[in-house]
Amino acid sequence: MTRATRRWRGAGYVLPLVVFLTALFLVPLVQLLRLSFNPVDAYNAALPGFTLSHYGRVLTEPYFYGALLHTLLTAVLVAVLCVLLAYPAAYLLAGRRPGTLRTVLFVIVISPLLTSVVVRTYGWVVLLSGNGVVNRVLVGSGLIDQPAQLLTSYPAVVVSVTHVLLPFAIIPLTTALGGLDHNLHRASQTLGAGPVRTFLRVTVPLSLPGVVTGALIVFALAMGIYITPLLVGGVTEPLAGIRVYDQVTTVFDYPVAAALSFALLVITLLSTTLLGGAFRIWERRLYG
Amino acid sequence: MSGAGHVEIDDLTAGYDGARILDLDHLSIHRGEFLSILGPSGCGKTTLLNCVAGFVEPTGGRIVIDGDDVTALPPYRRGLGLVFQNYALFPHMTVADNVAYGLKVRRLGKAEVAERVGEALRLVNLEDFAGRRPRQLSGGQQQRVAIARALAIRPAVLLLDEPLSNLDAKLRREMRVELRTIQRRIGTTMVFVTHDQEEALSLSDRVAVMNAGRIEQLGTPDEVYRRPATRFVAQFIGAANVLEGTVTAAGLLDAGGILVGAGTLRPGSRAVVAIRPERIRLDDAAAPAADGTGAGGTVGYRAFAGDAWHVEVHTASGRTITVQVADTGGGVADPPGAGTAVTLRWDPSDVIILDRDARDPDGDRGGDPAQAAHRAADRDPDGGGP
Amino acid sequence: MAKVLRYDRGIRLLGGLLACGVFLFLLAPLAVLVISSFSPTTSMAFPPSGASLRWYGEVLSSPDWLVSFQLSGLLVLYVVPTTVVIGTLAAYGLTQGDFPGRKLIQALALSPLMVPEIITALGLLYYFHGVGLINTIPGLWLAHSLVALPFVVRAVMVSAAGLDPTPERAATSLGASRLRVFLTVTLPLLRPGIIAGAVLAAVTSLGEVAVSALVAGANTTTVPLRIFSAVQFQLDPSMAVVSTLLMTASVVVMVVADRFARISEAL
Incomplete structure (x- = not known):
């Protein structure tokens, strides 16, 4: 085998994937990008040419840029919540040896992934509706006098989106915690550190790669999620994904929808790249 | 305690x-x-x-x-x-x-x-x-x-x-x-x-x-x-040859044709002894033994390990005894090649008595019957018993 | 191993309680649906006033739902082979191969996971408009395959990364051709990842809404899409029934597949 062919070893295997993703992912994205610069006629139909007016609208109209800001803050909030909730679950899961209990716990963790996002969200709709469980408990315990409007509220959106994305935080965190050398905990303990100190000084710092991975995945997914907030929060919830959906399905303004999408994509990629890069630099300095 | x-x-x-x-x-x-x-x-x-x-x-x-x-x-x-x-x-x-x-x-x-x-x-x-x-x-x-x-x-x-x-x-x-x-x-x-x-x-x-x-x-x-106390110790440390047999009327241990002189042994009793590979000499097959101890055998295998030769000798009764011969540098002391008939010899002082009377639990050491049973159990198939 | 000292029992208990809370949080909305599906009345009030299979009967005799079930099933049959073939080949090439741009293609293969779903959906919507695939089964097949493909690639890559190259070399030294080696040695060794990937692809296709909501139409309403539109207008236990059936199917597939492959490790 010559050096030249060796340099291309295995390239044939990825060819179908490259063709498939080019045709169904890259080309549509490029078309969408071009569309976002196309001028439109009175009926919002795209015309040939070049304009920045759609991006101008996205960046100047509060209806759009407010939604982008709100989406960013929501995604950060959801990522933080997911990491906090994922930690105890992942810790428990990682500490279990393979067996029936671990399998059951694992199925619970990924059960949201196994069920359609509408099913999960529908569960929250049922829980949070006027005569749902949460309201009954709140009224029954005397905390509130009459059922509260939970369903189209912001907390409901945050809770349901957190629920939907939680597995994406638990899985990398479980991997990170499971990969820790158990002897490090033992070493810490023989040196006199109790369980709490060992957890804070050894377990937490060493699980940070898993935390960051999970947080970044959740953040990226939360930036673009729209089905869940649409069902729980309604079409008026000021999230970028819902605004895009609304522009497409009711206003039929594709170019603005495309511009808003790309603004969202740029913010998402920029944030994840910056955060990921910063973490990698920090990690390199920490581990040498 | x-x-x-x-x-x-x-x-x-x-x-x-x-x-x-x-x-x-x-x-x-x-x-x-x-x-x-x-x-x-x-x-x-x-x-x-x-x-x-x-x-x-x-x-x-x-x-x-x-x-x-x-x-x-x-x-x-x-x-x-x-x-x-x-x-x-x-x-x-x-x-x-x-x-x-x-x-x-x-x-x-x-x-x-x-x-x-x-x-x-x-x-x-x-x-x-x-x-x-x-x-x-x-x-x-x-x-x-x-x-x-x-x-x-x-x-x-x-x-x-x-x-x-x-x-x-x-x-x-x-x-x-x-x-x-x-x-x-x-x-x-x-x-x-x-x-x-x-x-x-x-x-x-x-x-x-x-x-x-x-x-x-x-x-x-x-x-x-x-002075390994048990068969396990003798074999685990230094891979000693462990021999087990009955004591003859002359006070020698007869381990399947291999005669071992080991000080005072009660005739008729069973005993277990160990001999380190580096304490065994290889003599010409013809040389007679002064005290009647030792064993005849054939070299089955020899390997040079730098500082010493490792030799395996098969006795007439089918036992394999490992012998280690220190290298002298000049090749004078090199053991004979495979197939050569040799006589194995050792000094009585190099014989380690592991169990003076294997059937008698009240022997001078190892009074615990559980330990005796335990010792019998760890007799391993290759390097161990006769 | 003997028992580990239980010196930090209290802390463990606290951690365990927190974890149980999280597991409860994960399960609660799903459990509510399962219970509601047995409601004897049209009310979605929880807990239901009794237990009956009334809504199961209604759903299973409704032609609309049955058409949707058929469509969703059909799509799984299309999507799983498509993504498994493309994904397995790619995962093998990406982990065992060595060619320029390998890292870039790996990033491309996993990027549909990281791009906000609304963008993928909008991109396909506009693209399919141009090629006439809106509201068609091939359109949904391609869309679901796109969404499911990264999961398959990732699952198979886990298996392929741990692949021992010596069996392949042994087979080659025994005179097997490259194709034969791949089919008789490599593929069986990749089996756990492939099974995990197939399960994930099936489950993804069964539940896909984000992209389908934009590229499907009146003739191509999958099960989750029908739930999606129904939830927006009415709440009755029939959707809980459908959701329960959908969940049961997924969990059964998952548990059965876990017997053959440790999907737990492939995610």
């Missing part, structure tokens, strides 16, 4: 019901000694170490350190140092922070922490590496950091769990010397768990040979080598 020893371990058992991993009568560790716990994998040596360190809850018995019963104490209240086989250095901390970890836990002042970190790193000759990360160090350097980290807290006892087995052969020998030097200098009691007999013999003040959860023999390195 417990005397003035530094660490006293009594009736320690561990394991699940039925399957006992550890079943220790008594072990007393002296202050300032270097004690090796030597045994094959699965003999319970690591469980013993984990019981002392506090990571395994014993099912019975107690561990007393300096007069305090620590059996129920968590590992972080025992004040012991532990060095791990894979070093277990904290990858996210510098060498200095690793060593300082246990000191900060003890809330020592900044100056004292710095002083003791420097002192510990000087001890292992790594003072120039304080700012490095573990990942930037070689295996030997990492192991030295691990030792410094464990010693910085001035532990009552330093436990070492196969600390050298991840190092290559040359480094292992160097670390052995260094470890012994450190121990002599600071005088900390060290308990060293290993499966490597050479390591245990060369490092230790005393060696505890473990098998199947029990201590088979506890003694100085030369004691366990020269």
Whole structure:
């Protein structure tokens, strides 16, 4: 085998994937990008040419840029919540040896992934509706006098989106915690550190790669999620994904929808790249 | 039971019901000694170490350190140092922070922490590496950091769990010397768990040979080598030839045609003896034996191992005896090749009597019938019994 | 190993309780649906006033739902082979191969996971408009395959990364052709990852809404899409029934597949 062919070893295997993703992912994205610069006629139909007016609208109209800001803050909030909730679950899961209990716990963790996002969200709709469980408990315990409007509220959106994305935080965190050398905990303990100190000084710092991975995945997914907030929060919830959906399905303004999408994509990629890069630099300095 | 020893371990058992991993009568560790716990994998040596360190809850018995019963104490209240086989250095901390970890836990002042970190790193000759990360160090350097980290807290006892087995052969020998030097200098009691007999013999003040959860023999390195107490010890350390047979009227042990003179043996009784491979001579087949001991055989195999020849001799009765012939350099003493008939000879003083009367449980040693049964059970198929 | 000392029992208990809370949080909305599906009345009030299979009967005799079930099933049959073939080949090439741009293609293969779903959906919507695939089964097949493909690639890559090259070399030294080696040695070794990937692809296709909501139409309403539109207008236990059936199917597939492959490790 010559050096030249060796340099291309295995390239044939990825060819179908490259063709498939080019045709169904890259080309549509490029078309969408071009569309976002196309001028439109009175009926919002795209015309040939070049304009920045759609991006101008996205960046100047509060209806759009407010939604982008709100989406960013929501995604950060959801990522933080997911990491906090994922930690105890992942810790428990990682500490279990393979067996029936671990399998059951694992199925619970990924059960949201196994069920359609509408099913999960529908569960929250049922829980949070006027005569749902949460309201009954709140009224029954005397905390509130009459059922509260939970369903189209912001907390409901945050809770349901957190629920939907939680597995994406638990899985990398479980991997990170499971990969820790158990002897490090033992070493810490023989040196006199109790369980709490060992957890804070050894377990937490060493699980940070898993935390960051999970947080970044959740953040990226939360930036673009729209089905869940649409069902729980309604079409008026000021999230970028819902605004895009609304522009497409009711206003039929594709170019603005495309511009808003790309603004969202740029913010998402920029944030994840910056955060990921910063973490990698920090990690390199920490581990040498 | 417990005397003035530094660490006293009594009736320690561990394991699940039925399957006992550890079943220790008594072990007393002296202050300032270097004690090796030597045994094959699965003999319970690591469980013993984990019981002392506090990571395994014993099912019975107690561990007393300096007069305090620590059996129920968590590992972080025992004040012991532990060095791990894979070093277990904290990858996210510098060498200095690793060593300082246990000191900060003890809330020592900044100056004292710095002083003791420097002192510990000087001890292992790594003072120039304080700012490095573990990942930037070689295996030997990492192991030295691990030792410094464990010693910085001035532990009552330093436990070492196969600390050298991840190092290559040359480094292992160097670390052995260094470890012994450190121990002599600071005088900390060290308990060293290993499966490597050479390591245990060369490092230790005393060696505890473990098998199947029990201590088979506890003694100085030369004691366990020269006077193994059991068949297991004789075979595990130095791979002795173990011969078992009936004592003839002339007082010689007849192990399937191999006659062994071993001092005073009661005619008609059964006995077990061991002879080290390097204590056996190969003579011409024709040479007659003065006292009638020895055995005739044929060389089945010989191999040159640098400092010595390893020879296997098949006797007429089908036994294989291993012989080690030191190399003289000139080739004068080279053993004959395969197929040559030879006579095996040894001095009666080199014969180790393992069991004077195998059928009599009230013999001069090994009064415990369970132990006798146990000894019979570990007769291994290849190197062992006749 | 003997028992580990229980010195930190309290802390463990606290951690365990927190973890149980999280598991409860994960399960609660799903459990509510399962229970509601047995409601005897049209009310979605919880807990239901009794237990009956009334809504199961209604759903299973409704032609609309049955058409949707058929469509969703059909799509799984299309999507799983498509993604498994493309994904397995790619995962093998990406882990065992060595060619320029390998890292870039790996990033491309996993990027549909990281791009906000609304963008993928909008991109396909506009693209399919141009090529006439809106409201068609091939359109949904391609869309679902796109969404499921990264999961398959990732699952198979886990298996392929741990692949021992010596069996392949042994087979080659025994005279097997490259194709034969791949079919008789490599593929069986990749089996756990492939099974995990197939399960994930099936489950993804069964539940896909984000992209389908934009590229499907009146003739191509999958099960989750029908739930999606129904939830927006009415709440009755029939959707709980459908959701329960959908969940049961997924969990059964998952548990059965876990017997053959440790999907737990492939995610």
